[in-house]
Amino acid sequence: MTKRQRNARGEGGQLRQDILGAAIALIDRAGSSEAVSLRAVAKEVGIAAPSVYAHFPDRDALLLAVLQQLFDELIALRSEAEERAAAAGGGAWQQLRAGAFATVHFGLQRPGHYKMLYEGRVVSGLSDPMAAAFGRPIQLRVAGLIREILEGMPERENDDAERLALLIWAGTHGVISLQINKPTLRWPKATDLVEDLMRAVIRPANSGVSP
Amino acid sequence: MTKRQRNARGEGGQLRQDILGAAIALIDRAGSSEAVSLRAVAKEVGIAAPSVYAHFPDRDALLLAVLQQLFDELIALRSEAEERAAAAGGGAWQQLRAGAFATVHFGLQRPGHYKMLYEGRVVSGLSDPMAAAFGRPIQLRVAGLIREILEGMPERENDDAERLALLIWAGTHGVISLQINKPTLRWPKATDLVEDLMRAVIRPANSGVSP
DNA sequence: ATATAAACTTACATTCGTTAGTTTATATGT
């Protein structure tokens, strides 16, 4: 907004972070990555539009960096939530639930960011495999936790954990996505819906709460 | 594309349908409603861009009409599928499943259209309540079928059908949306996933197939 | 003092929604 003071000799890289932050702020405010025009980003940071090119080769590169950072943030939020659940004595089930709830909160509080991560054909030049790879760690973590849960359930020991992880992912995403995109419907608490779906899919025996 | 022959006196309205169809075709090809520029639509139909204004007051009105038509198509597809299931002797459960499968096919075969219906903040000036109202009939129908199913299950007779409908909607949408937006992942058959989720949520006793 | 990193100004070529005014074909009245 205001004129930005010039960075020192070696610290031109500081601006890179500010540009990234501005792009992320714009997406959050507008609810969509289309709001990221180089001119809008530049104005937000307080620089001239072409100065962005000193730090990103083109607009797609900027959006790709945003995507990466947002995935990192979501992964960090999930990990923290899981660790809190574990620290409180929670087992695999409680950790899985905590991670899912963290995603729900992320999605509902920052719908523009969530849509970019999971509803995005955002970066035109970006091969989808790359975008999919960003989210892969979450998928693996969920499948691992589910495997752990299944091991405590003799009658389902050889269920396919990967498949159950997919079902839970789909259910969680469905709740978040619908609530974001149809906000005027009367929605029950999203976390309750997600927990219902997770219980229905997994049926954890020792879930700590009700059977 | 080629020069279009002029419509007769009273039949200017024919062009309206062609414009609608062109917009729908563009969305299908590009996978997003951003592809609907008045110039692109006009070229597709074979007219000049401003001629669109004879039939739609502005771009948003065109997109709104597209939205309406696509919802109508989806509703029709669902109804046909349900009727086929009923004609084959299927009960409420089989009809519910057939409707869900029809939506899955619609979504995977026409991802751009599906995204417009369920992931769209498409029409900037369109109040969301209106867009939500377009999809309302499906929601009501699903809840009705679920109520019917629950009535055949004494032990769950007073479960909340509206809530179960929401869970199934979310699950179905989640499967479709994720498969659309992360197409490079290895996806099991989408209908199988949806059926798993529906069974997990409803646990129909007499589902006709396995318990 | 000077080399250079950091950022600027200017501008080009597209694309877009939309407005204004104009042309052309068709149906109708005589």
Added chain:
DNA sequence: ACATATAAACTAACGAATGTAAGTTTATAT
């Protein structure tokens, strides 16, 4: 059969926004 009113479409153009290229200025570290 012919003139005419009008529906149906056209051409031209404006103003705004966009990604990006080219060349220039300015502050800082050596």
